Amino acid sequence: MVFLAYLFTVIFSLLALATLPLSLAAFASLNPGAPNLVLLLEVVEGQVARYVGLAAFGAFTRGMIYVMAGVLLTALAAWIKPRR
Numbered sequence: 001m002v003f004l005a006y007l008f009t010v011i012f013s014l015l016a017l018a019t020l021p022l023s024l025a026a027f028a029s030l031n032p033g034a035p036n037l038v039l040l041l042e043v044v045e046g047q048v049a050r051y052v053g054l055a056a057f058g059a060f061t062r063g064m065i066y067v068m069a070g071v072l073l074t075a076l077a078a079w080i081k082p083r084r
Contacts (some may be wrong), residue, residue, distance in 0.1 A: 005080055005081065006082060006083040007081075008080050009081045010076035012074070013044050013073075013074070016074045019069050019070035021064035022048060024041060025038065025041035026045055026066060027063040028041070028042060028063075029042045029046075029059040030059050045062075049062055
């Protein structure tokens, strides 16, 4: 049981870290003068948004959804972490 708790802690932590570039790209798409690397992230974020079904929302709303998902995943990772 402890193994599963550690496994889910790692999975939730990695998923929370994966939402960071997505939220950065969604918010950066609001700025047309963003650097090229961020604009590349914006293209990837657009593909992820289409795949997940969030393409109908605006960039700010998608960014907030990614931030909230990251916070929720971080809280789940901290909550499920085994305590001794």
